[in-house]
Amino acid sequence: MAEGLRGPGTDAGAAPLRLVQVGAGGMGRAWLKNLAASPDVRLVGLVDLDVGAARRAADEEGFPGLPVAASVDELTSCDEAEALVNVTVPVAHHTVTTAALLGGLPVLSEKPLAESVSEGLSMVAASEVAGRLLMVSQSRRYWRNLAALRRQVAQLGQVGAVSCEFFKAPRFGGFREEMAHPLLVDMAIHQLDLARDLIGSEPVSVYCDSFNPAWSWFGGDAAANAVFVFEDGARFSFTGSWCAPGLETSWNGRWRVSAEGGTALWDGDGEPVAEAADGSALPADVRDEPEQIAGSLAEFVSVVRGGGVPSGEVHANVLSLAMVEAATTSAAAGRRVTIAEVLETAYATAVADEKNEEVRARLLSWPSVHEVVGRR
Incomplete structure (x- = not known):
């Protein structure tokens, strides 16, 4: 479950966390700016289907000479990475994040977790199978x-x-x-x-x-x-x-x-x-705390290094996605929709669509979807 999901090198230490980022578009550049400003991380590679765009983004955002590639598999420097930041378009979140988790890397992903709750549940199970942290950057919490x-x-x-x-x-x-x-x-x-x-x-x-x-x-x-x-x-x-x-x-x-x-x-x-x-x-007790992307990045690094369960951890965050899906379903159907029915429908779809046998077995092992997801 969520507890104890950590990445490689979880012992506290001064060495920056080595990251590879996937996605070099507009949001990808925003993340690059934050990675460049953080002393707690070191970017070791940038991946984008448009390698030219990745090269330009890296050079212009403070990472000249950074290794770039069209896929994680092609990025030789990926062997150095301790974690992955997923800033791809939502349709690619499931594929990129799942591959990274099962490859042994904890993942910090841009919102939304996935395009659908069913994909989100598959990613919850993949996180459990891999024993790696999946955190969604809900940057407006920071x-x-x-x-x-x-x-x-x-x-x-x-x-x-x-x-x-x-x-x-x-x-x-x-x-x-x-x-x-x-x-x-x-x-x-x-x-x-x-x-x-x-x-x-x-x-x-x-x-x-x-x-x-x-x-x-x-x-x-x-x-x-x-x-x-x-x-x-x-x-x-x-x-x-x-x-x-x-x-x-x-x-x-x-x-x-x-x-x-x-x-x-x-x-x-x-x-x-x-x-x-x-x-x-x-009185408003306003403190000097990192904000937006910098805030979620700081929490991710802290948890990967020291353990714990961060804000945006996948088991809980999937319910934010379920709220959206329930709202659109209600609007289309013109009736009250329960989160339970959204989760149950999504769970059935996740089991039916899952291609990875280990992930599918983990889905089937859950006593019920309601006992697995949500706040802890």
């Missing part, structure tokens, strides 16, 4: 002001209701404007994942209504309203649009947490504010 909000919420007792408003008007072009549910699939996983983090419980069901405003430049539904029920009775409401010009929210959204002992508010960018039931203000 904000100093969000960490301050967490500390305020912890002082307010049981959470009853959390809401997030998300309104932006980006014009990406490309594949996002052709997706059936661009907001829910490509963006909302950040907010749904943060809801799990803040509530401290797991989702049970969702009712979601999605639509596309008449002026939308997206082909699919660019707006949605969803209400999730959690195991402890808390509710999370998400309302958002990707074609909402004017008075836009933060990319993190605008948050309200209503709890037994008071309320906390966060605009997604600045310091949060909180008030206890007696009217007293709870």
Whole structure:
């Protein structure tokens, strides 16, 4: 299971963790900048199907002369690697991550974990078979002001209701404007994942209504309203649009947490504010902590070196992906959808589609999918 999943060389030490990165596109370059800035890692190779793009990215982002290749198998320096960073497009996540895990490397992957929950469950099983860590970089969990909000919420007792408003008007072009549910699939996983983090419980069901405003430049539904029920009775409401010009929210959204002992508010960018039931203000305890990609990278290195279970570990993170899949299923079906039915359907598909016999055997060994995934 998640506990004890470590990589090679887990003893604490000063030597930087040797990494190979797969993916040299826009997000790949963002990761390269962070790897170059971190004294805790050393990049030993870069892989991309477009070797020329990999060469340019390496040279321009601070890694001149770095070995590059079109596949991990072709990268001779990969023998030096202690871990792999997967920054490929989502459709390639399952293939790249599974091969790395079964090859003995712990993996830090860009979100989403996979294109589907069934692929995600296969990756959970592969992580167990390999005994290696798979962590998803939910980089929006790593904000100093969000960490301050967490500390305020912890002082307010049981959470009853959390809401997030998300309104932006980006014009990406490309594949996002052709997706059936661009907001829910490509963006909302950040907010749904943060809801799990803040509530401290797991989702049970969702009712979601999605639509596309008449002026939308997206082909699919660019707006949605969803209400999730959690195991402890808390509710999370998400309302958002990707074609909402004017008075836009933060990319993190605008948050309200209503709890037994008071309320906390966060605009997604600045310091949060909180008030206890007696009217007293709870100060925002903002600390000097690494943010976004740098934050997830630092936690990954710490866990690979010293053990433990990080935020974004695959057994728990697959439920953030299940929230997205449940929301899109609900929107299409026009009914309440349970996380249990999403997991059960995905598990059956994962078993049926699995090509690796060891991974398939591990899937079949689970007492139930519900006992394996989720918060620990």
